[in-house]
Amino acid sequence: MMKNFIKNPIVFIIFDILVIFILSVLFYLSRPIDTSRVVFIPKGSVSEIIAYLSSRNFMVSSVDKYAVAMIGHIQSGWIDMKETRLARIDFLKRLTTAKAAMTEITLIPGETTMVFLNETAKKLGLNATKLNAEYNALAKIQDGFLIPETYKIPIGMSERHLAYYLVNLSQKTQEELSRKIYGEYNERRWFKILTIASIIQKEAANDAEMPLVSSVIYNRLAKNMRLQMDGTLNYDLYSHEKITAQRIRTDTSEFNTYLNDGLPPRPVCVVSINAIKAAISPAKSDFLYFVLDRGAKKHKFSKTLKEHNENIK
Structure with missing residues (x-):
């Protein structure tokens, strides 16, 4: 039987092709593939996931979906690959088995x-x-x-x-x-709202005060008055710094609303939904000043400088 097999050239060619194919597949699966330590996998079909990975510079191809079908089912979510350079077969295996530890x-x-x-x-x-x-x-x-x-x-x-x-x-x-x-996303207008909201966030003692603080900001801007608000100086690494008279005199940045007209160049902090709502819909008031009543842990608002100075006392 072995002699017949050797004498049959067609069988011999098919056998050679099969061997070459198997060796090619093994070589392909053994080739290294670079990856990030943690990979996000969206929900979808195998073809959609492979296309997603390819679009994010992972060196995968349509061939890999057939290899994955033999290994298991690709998970969705964050995957901890544990290494940043893996054999292709190991990369595909981890797509089907690994999960990322979360914090x-x-x-x-x-x-x-x-x-x-x-x-x-x-x-x-x-x-x-x-x-x-x-x-x-x-x-x-x-x-x-x-x-x-x-x-x-x-x-x-x-x-x-x-x-x-x-x-x-x-x-x-x-x-x-x-x-x-x-009803739309206008980036320039939205960033201005975020800037006003960030000042409200820094200045208001609580959520209930936010619309009143917002009204003071708009009222002062309408009268071309400088905002003169300490919260605008709590930007970046100064987030928790107590603002002193010396700091007000020496900070020459655009965030110093004691020295500069108008709003700061950008938001000074991240903001809550309530601060955004207050920036969009300020309370109707004639207030131009406010000062913190430390005992009551809320602000006293006033319409005139004279009243404001009395509140300070």
């Missing part, structure tokens, strides 16, 4: 993006300088853009992927909020 980071209203990113980098063992640089390269404005909430983050995510995730999620939410309120 939480919380961004509260009133915090600055720079402080938040620095604290996040420290918690996740990332490079703070690189994380800030990646964020600034993606975000349209340096502050006030991220949505304050608790984010679930996979451990092992790179600075670039984390910045992309935060900015992309916030971009969608900001656009949805604007369209819900205005």
Whole structure:
């Protein structure tokens, strides 16, 4: 029988082709593939997922969907690849079996993006300088853009992927909020609202005061009065600094509303929905001043400088 097999050239050719095919497949699956430590996989068919990975510079092809079909089912969500260079077969296996360990980071209203990113980098063992640089390269404005909430983050995510995730999620939410309120997303108008909302966020003692603080901002702007608000000086790394008379005299940045007319060049912190609502719909008032009553933990509002000075006393 063996002699007949050897004498039959067609069988011999088919056998050679089969061997070459198997060796080619094994060689293809053994080739290295570069990956990020943590990969996000969207829901969808195998073909859609492979196309998604290919669009994000993963060196995968339509051939891989057949290999995956033999291994298992690709999971959705965050996948911890554990390494950044894997044999293709190992990469495909981990798409079907691995899951990422998650942690939480919380961004509260009133915090600055720079402080938040620095604290996040420290918690996740990332490079703070690189994380800030990646964020600034993606975000349209340096502050006030991220949505304050608790984010679930996979451990092992790179600075670039984390910045992309935060900015992309916030971009969608900001656009949805604007369209819900205005019926459209006008970036320039929306960023102005965020700037006013950030001052309200820094100045108001509580949510109930926000519309009144907003009215003071609009009233002073309408009268071409400088805002002269301490909260605008709590930008970036100055987020928690107590504003002194010396700081007011020496800070020559555009954020110093004691020295400059109008609004700061951008938001000074991230803002809550209530602050945004107050910026859009201020209370109707003639108030031009307010001062904190530390005993009552709320502000006293006044219409005249004389009344304001009495409240200070």
